[in-house]
Amino acid sequence: MEQQVHFTTLATADLDAARRFYVDGLGWRPLLDVPGEIVFFQIAPGTVLAFFEAGKFAQDLGRGPARPAVSGVTLAHDVADRDAVTALVDVMVAAGGTVLTPPEEGAFGGVFHALVADPNGVVWEVAHNPGWSVGADGTVHLG
Template structure:
């Protein structure tokens, strides 16, 4: 298997709240939006985020709905400055997200970050790390 992923999909208890957060609140444009089922967003070259209505997600996986909760994961969005961290955190909170960690220096790796949970429990880290770089093609360099 190649070392790559193309879709990250999360079960979503309230698909309408997810749409309101990402589309109306953050201004994202869906790649595909299937009412009452799933919405996909292109989030990087070759990478799509899917938000799948939880009962249909559970049915697709063959598991009970109560086993579809998001837990123990974050999606990181890296930006160019601490001010961008602050602005994006404000936008996410204004769109209905919950700020778990206000913009501040992180405990690890010299980053400045904030942690925001979307209305369905997906946790985002908005971070500026001057020791990392992300090239135009999306490749990441540490150090």
């Protein structure tokens, strides 16, 4: 198996709230939006993030009407500097997000970051990491 992920799909209890947060609040453009079911966003070349209505997500997994919850997962968005961390947190809050950790020095690796939950509890880390970069060929460099 090649070392790559093309889709990340998250069960979402309130798909309309997710749509309002990402589309209306953050200005993301859906790749495909099926009302009442799923919304897909292309987040990088060849990579899609999807929010799938939780009941339909469970049905797709063959688990009936149980509503799976997102747990032990964060999505991270790196920005150019510390001020950009604070600015993006402000945008996310205005879009309906909840600050879990305000912008602060991280405990690891010189990162300045904040944690914000979307309306369905998906946790985003907004960070400035001076050790993070992406080369012209798309290769990620850490440290």
